[in-house]
Amino acid sequence: MTHDASSALLTDRYELTMLQGALQSGAADRRCVFEMFARRLPENRGYGVVAGTDRFLEALQRFRFDTAALDYLADTGGFDDATLQWLADYRFTGDIWGYGEGECYFPGSPILAVEGTFAESVLLETVALSVYNHDSAIASAASRMALAAGDRPIIEMGSRRTHEMSAVAAARASYLTGFATTSNLEAGRRYGIPTAGTSAHSFVLVHDTEQGAFEAQLRALGEGTTLLVDTFDVEEAVHTAVELGGPGLGGVRVDSGDLGRTAYRVRRQLDALGAPDTRVIVTGDLDEHAIQALAVAPVDGYGVGTALVTGSGSPTASLVYKLVARSAHGGGEELVPVAKRSVGKPSKGGRKWASRRTDENGVATAEFVHEKPPQDEPRLRPLQQRLVSGGEVVGREPIGQARERHARSIAELPETVRRMHRAEPVIPTLFEQPAQV
Amino acid sequence: MTHDASSALLTDRYELTMLQGALQSGAADRRCVFEMFARRLPENRGYGVVAGTDRFLEALQRFRFDTAALDYLADTGGFDDATLQWLADYRFTGDIWGYGEGECYFPGSPILAVEGTFAESVLLETVALSVYNHDSAIASAASRMALAAGDRPIIEMGSRRTHEMSAVAAARASYLTGFATTSNLEAGRRYGIPTAGTSAHSFVLVHDTEQGAFEAQLRALGEGTTLLVDTFDVEEAVHTAVELGGPGLGGVRVDSGDLGRTAYRVRRQLDALGAPDTRVIVTGDLDEHAIQALAVAPVDGYGVGTALVTGSGSPTASLVYKLVARSAHGGGEELVPVAKRSVGKPSKGGRKWASRRTDENGVATAEFVHEKPPQDEPRLRPLQQRLVSGGEVVGREPIGQARERHARSIAELPETVRRMHRAEPVIPTLFEQPAQV
Missing domain, CATH: 3.20.20.70 (Aldolase class I)
Structure with a gap:
């Protein structure tokens, strides 16, 4: 089995049609943050397990529109030359932060944050979700x-x-x-x-x-x-x-x-x-x-x-990948939180950071979701680490590290983690401030 | 995405350890028939849909132990030189019959019959099941x-x-x-x-x-x-x-x-x-x-x-791949039905053929499972077709044919096929004679 094939077409068509629209409207270059999270855990589960991180980073390294992909897109129709040219030159140049692989997660945990232009970040939606949704469902x-x-x-x-x-x-x-x-x-x-x-x-x-x-x-x-x-x-x-x-x-x-x-x-x-x-x-x-x-x-x-x-x-982890912030009209670095208001599918706008609070015995008591990078504090363990920096993948690691991280993460959770029947999230997810949107 | 990578390691280790044992005992060369079937349909389903046929045949064409595979197997240990050499030379040389892709199936339908030596047929167990179990679950x-x-x-x-x-x-x-x-x-x-x-x-x-x-x-x-x-x-x-x-x-x-x-x-x-x-x-x-x-x-x-x-x-079709017949002691062409007697997991020995019986209005009334190839008879439609002949893949077809076959197969089933809630198999599976084993 080869590892070097392009992963760029493991993508939903609408990402490319959005790209085309955004290139024309000028929104393509807006700074954006996409966040991956689960609205809830599967029924009767006390925690989820982040898995797929290394496979996603590996797929990202292969995410290039090669000749075969571009020829197909040209043949299938609907894409203009500017879009196809943009795809031919595509490389993700942004930053990605994420929970370490093997870490436990809870409803609302921001397990992945993709920061870049709208165009470069929206294209990763399907491949990121496919990898994480499968692997996290199995690991959980x-x-x-x-x-x-x-x-x-x-x-x-x-x-x-x-x-x-x-x-x-x-x-x-x-x-x-x-x-x-x-x-x-x-x-x-x-x-x-x-x-x-x-x-x-x-x-x-x-x-x-x-x-x-x-x-x-x-x-x-x-x-x-x-x-x-x-x-x-x-x-x-x-x-x-x-x-x-x-x-x-x-x-x-x-x-x-x-x-x-x-x-x-x-x-x-x-x-x-x-x-x-x-x-x-x-x-x-x-x-x-x-x-x-x-x-x-x-x-x-x-x-x-x-x-x-x-x-x-629960064959899928039901993780979603949502735009949570973007630069304001006129560009600039400041990011404005955004969120849809669709019935029954709420999301909280804004880039988020997360850390796990533990008590004096080292037992986890809460998942804290912050609006700023958390301060260095005892009993508050930051959960996101840098996976991609300026387009360069920096977060790959041997599977043994994920295995050790998972063992540590489980050991830190309360005893209720062993509950198999009718479990509920074993620690609450606390948002530092009310959502702004 | 390339299509040409070897598929030979998409295999459970026990197939290779069985190969090694059978090469030593002499059982490796026995003529065998392995059959793929579902013991039952998922709950509340009236029929299943065969899918994966063409993908399986494509995987079979790539099923060669290349250098990377052989090097891994040598490194991982447990396999003797005779086994590794046999794998290096491996090509499936037998015959495969199967339901056409898109055909509906029922409990006990022999949707695939693999005929060859034990050694060459047992190796296909995992890749065949993976492809058919996934694709049939989705198609169903x-x-x-x-x-x-x-x-x-x-x-x-x-x-x-x-x-x-x-x-x-x-x-x-x-x-x-x-x-x-x-x-x-x-x-x-x-x-x-x-x-x-x-x-x-x-x-x-x-x-x-x-x-x-x-x-x-x-x-x-x-x-x-x-x-x-x-x-x-x-x-x-x-x-x-x-x-x-x-x-x-x-x-x-x-x-x-x-x-x-x-x-x-x-x-x-x-x-x-x-x-x-x-x-x-x-x-x-x-x-x-x-x-x-x-x-x-x-x-x-x-x-x-x-x-x-x-x-x-029902994320998997629960299809199994079972040895149902093999040549008798001393070789020869005659095949003896075999079946395990494990509690709660019955299987019927013997190579089987299948056809669908229809009434005077062309509506299906039963799935017939025969012990011999069915005679040409009106209102009895043979369901198995030759997919591989003497090792040569002969049954590949464009997806449009499977799509048409499925439409015909559905149209032939009784109206109860439209029942979504609490459905049961819409036609019975009838075995021509009592199982021999």
Whole structure:
């Protein structure tokens, strides 16, 4: 998979028609601030997780209208020469501030602020939202699963249930929230995420007997492998597995039935067979609630697929990208807050900064949204960092940093963060002053 | 966006570990049939729509382990030289049969049958499922929206709510079910789908006045354009729009509030202002139910975003890829049906063929699943066609053909296909004989 293709057409047509209109009216050059935020969290969620930052910055580096893109736009019609020429020369030259990847967010958190001319900033709307909405939806669901699993590792194995490229991004988003491994090889290659997986039911079925399949797998992958034991009869399969693999057998996997009851039965059987170190791995339609329900069962690891890649009921983070300020008539540097007044879709005008307030024990108490950059203050942690400076991408980082940031961010939130059912935002979002518009 | 990158690592690791085991045990060369099907439809759905066929065939053409892939696999560890060498030489040499793209399907419909050796067929599991599960989920939701909309056009505009590459595939999947246009430029370039879109609230807000914004848009895009009228006050905006655009104004768009009531109000206002031909376009959290509820309102077109790209509550089609038959011990051409017996996840062994039975009026009455290729019979339409023959892809087709096939397939189903609430499969799936396993 190449990384160097242009990302410029991952864009809604209306961004280019607006560009054309703004070039003619003169609004194209107005200084603007676009802000990305969520009006609310998905139902029953206590927090969201920012993800997609590094992928967005990477897409921004590829956001150039190359010949193929320009030829298409010329052919499709509706764009004048001035617009096409402007696109040919396009480079984002502004500044972007954003929450660090892996940071938790709340309703109204200004997780991205894009500052530049109207023309250069409006073009990034779709690609920014696509990346953040997908990755943040997955990470927000994954983080809850990782919390529910505690110290037990989770394998991400949902590639087959989502678009083939979403699968790669989903593996990345889940890894940064604490998942141990992914089944997805491209995610392994592209992001260095450890990969895992041993065999499916088809491997048992293609052999004449289950025993033959287990022998083949042990020979090829070693005794540390995990054997899939629910193709026919779990008890028989576990017996065969230990007989062939010995006490050093790595694990057995159960993918169907009542996973809790089966885990207890299999654990007892393994212990009785002298294989107390053989792990019990469960998979099969798990989500954060099922993982939580299995917390007391003798389970050593989980595999999560469908629920992960579909955001466990919330497949999009519903982030929006809104113009919140622009320079006044006649230009100049001063920015005027703006906001639409559409029914049921409020937004607050003005460039915003955010910081997280903590109490004397280091526990977060509020998300503060300020109208100016926050002062240096104890117990007030600034949340935005510079991602792009004068058009230059300065905020890329290895995924390990996002993973560490997420762990720190979760550790700072109140205990209610572990609530899986009927959760509400675990800290309030406080706006420093009433909105001006 | 390039199309030529290898797709071989869009694969779960366990397919390669199974390959290694099967190469050692000798099972790798067994003749196999893998079948793709859905155990059930999403709740409250009367039918599913096959989509992804052409994208899967395109991915199959790129499914080669190139140097980058092989280097990664060697580095990551766990694979022996024989396996890596086998992968370096990999080409699928078997046969693939499948439902035509756009065809409707039902529980148990064998929408894809992959025939080849175990080794060459098991490797396609993830990429096939990823493509079909995503595209079919979107097409299945889109088809219902298109039915609910009737003759009124729908613009697909969900790119921002899903992964940037899913967005391109979603535009394609919705177009083949009858959507008129997409906002996504890459879908326009790649698949020739007509694109649409004019302006967002930010375009109004970046100008000093709404009037200034409307003037700019009319100047740049002509009087046939659609003006967004809900940034501040709908009534005032409609007045300004007609004042500036005249009776030839293409349309006005409303994106918030009670769309039905607002559509009535705006229609009356437009008529009173002498603009009876100006269209009323509504957008904003529409799904098939909301579209159906607006059927009697004076609406001329819909824009659908979030609900489309998230499959309207069912973001994956839950298709599975199962080994259903393999050659017997000692080789030979005869295939033996196989099936696992995992609790709650039944599958029926054996290669299957399918056809749709119609009554004397041409209305579908059943999905027939046969154990042999169906005989030529009146009122029995074979559903599988050859997609790959001896490794050669023979089934690619322009998207227009899938679009036509879908329209025919829908027209053939009973009237209950239009049921949006609490639907059940509109025809039964009948298996010619009891399953053998």
